[in-house]
Amino acid sequence: MNADYNMENDKKVTIIDYQLGNLFSVNQACETVGMNAKISSLKEDILNADALILPGVGAFIEAMNNLKALDLVDAIKDKVKTGTPIFGICLGQQLFFTESEEFGAGNGLDLISGVIKRFPEELNGKKIKVPQIAWNKIHSDKQSWKETALKDLQDGEFMYFIHSYYVKPANGSCILTNTNYDGIEFCSAISENNLFATQYHPEKSGEKGLSIYKNWAKNYNLIS
């Protein structure tokens, strides 16, 4: 793992470490596309960053508790308010929202209004396997992908999903992609101002997934 930022690129990207999950692959994806990224739990690394990545493996409540214990909640919110780009992945996307049903209700970062819902155990009498652990297709919603990190992808591209919960934004205008899991249609990516987030794991979705990292970084001039 990076001990520090790579000095050849002066745009600093902080991968927020809240002591849960696999940051290695996120860091690896950032390095592969040339970002100057660093994994950190320190408030000053968040405040000094040109862009933030909020990764995600783990449980919502545990994640929020850790962010609070590390005193990072206000720092993240303040940075986002001042326009710093932030990229949420999986649980990271869910943390953007108001609250979750996972392991009891808890308050999220509330950057976007909406709730986190769990997949039902059955639909029309048919059992639904939860979590969804699968490669699944992403389809565009009303927003075009052209200006976003998804611009190199085709509608219907396969991405890797692993989750029991999904986001339900209060206002559908932020929805960038939808995905259908065994009959349940859900929002699989959002984009709104400086916020971008995916329920899927681009860092686990092969070369196509890496293009999302590359194009997100290019959009904010984090790489040349």
Add this chain to the structure above:
Amino acid sequence: MKTVRIIPRLDIKGPNLVKGIHLEGLRVLGKPSDFAKFYYEQGADELMFMDVVASLYERNSLHDIISETAKKIFIPITVGGGLRTISDIKEVLRAGADKVCLNTAAIKNPNLIKEASRMFGSSTIVVAIEAIKEGEGKYLAYTDNGREYTGVDVFEWAQKVDELGAGEIVITSVDKEGTGQGFDLDLVSKVSSLVSCPIIAHGGAGKKAHVIEVLKKAQADAVMISSLFHYDFIKENESKGSTLEGNVEFLKQKRNFHTFESCSINNLKNTLMDNNIECRL
């Protein structure tokens, strides 16, 4: 839409990729990283690394292999073998694994599943069940690669694992493993019907038809395959004139080889699509 996953399984002993029959009689086949890269390029949906001796000698030697692999391979990696505690799990995740696979420690201390899934999220925790048939419709769970008797009923254990919060279950038929005779359809189908989480069928794939069968008739959500793909890797590399380090002769001995109709991942997936089974191509 629902897609199935094809997961090559790499059994690891020290620095080597190994393969046995009934999880026993291990032979060295080569370098894990060569196989991993080949499978990634061929369209593997995930990779499973299993340290097959870690549980026995109370150690875990996979960290270097995982870190090395995760640098170049951008698909999910599950790691199992010898993981006993929350801190063991944390270390493997930090080394680059996306999920961990528990067996021995989970049977000894089922609460580990609950604790780990609460801490790392259900989807990070995979539980492997090694089943040996003990009579008509009766299976018992074993640990340490089918060596240690536990007396635990497979179906009761699968339900408990699901309730404790595991994200998925690998169900291995030790009787079929490494034989190429096909999956144990009754076993896979019954476990799949009893639990709410996804099921990965393992043990017995000898040809493409076996994979189709387990996905269509036994409601598996994913399949885990070793020999079928390892043989293909070896054939491919031999035809290119590469020299392989491992004990390839073992695999080429007719008594083992003839039960397998090796195929590439891509070829398997095309056949699945032709049979109306959705997967990522």
